[in-house]
Amino acid sequence: MTSKRSKLSRTLAAVAITACSLFSASSTVAAQAGAPAAWECGEWSFCIYSGAGGTGSRLEMRDGVYDLGGVGGGVLDNNVHSVKNISGDAWCLYDYMGYEGLLTRIQDSYTGPISASIGEKVTSVQAC
Template sequence: MNRFRSTLAALGLAMIALTSPAAAQTQSPGAVEPLAFADCPSGYFCVWEHADGTGHWARFRTGSSDLTVPIGGFVFNDEISSVWNRTSRIWCLYENIDYGPPALRIAVNWRGPLGPRYDFNDKVSSLKPC
């Protein structure tokens, strides 16, 4: 009977984690080593540590005003080198926390490195839909 209860409790906790609205609406950490850009799901704005879409990554629906706060144990502040905007909105990247200027606008469906062409490599401290 105890084994049944512990299994039932574990399943209940798993269901809570899967259906949590907060997890669906806020930033969620991705895997440590994704297969380049392949892990970014539709409907999210994804960021990576390296210019080729590898390394630590995170996905966003609403953005983050302060990337100095760890996401999945990694601090993305001034560490973002590539992005993919898989949302239907233009996103803005900011050099300062709390959306301080200047901003780099990322078009819908654009993906790639933030430098050297855009001179925004390892400079992002906050981000959100524009």
């Protein structure tokens, strides 16, 4: 009886660890998935990318992000090298979390690079 309980306990523990690993992996992938094609971005969205030319990790937004360090493992915090704005509004990139320290304003319909001097400072983003 004890060996059956022990085996069941080990099996349940393995299932729990696997479930936690899958949850963590899927959360990370969803938040920072690299686009299979450059410039992937949903309709009426503002997208930021870690790579040049709309490549690398991507975050698609319709609302602002108060602190990029708290999203997708923080891979885009101080690491924005290109943007695509098809939101219908201008978006602002900020140096500090909480939308402080305006770095630049991205006009609607802009798709392109962000200078390294700005992209390596971006910590929060919102429509402005």
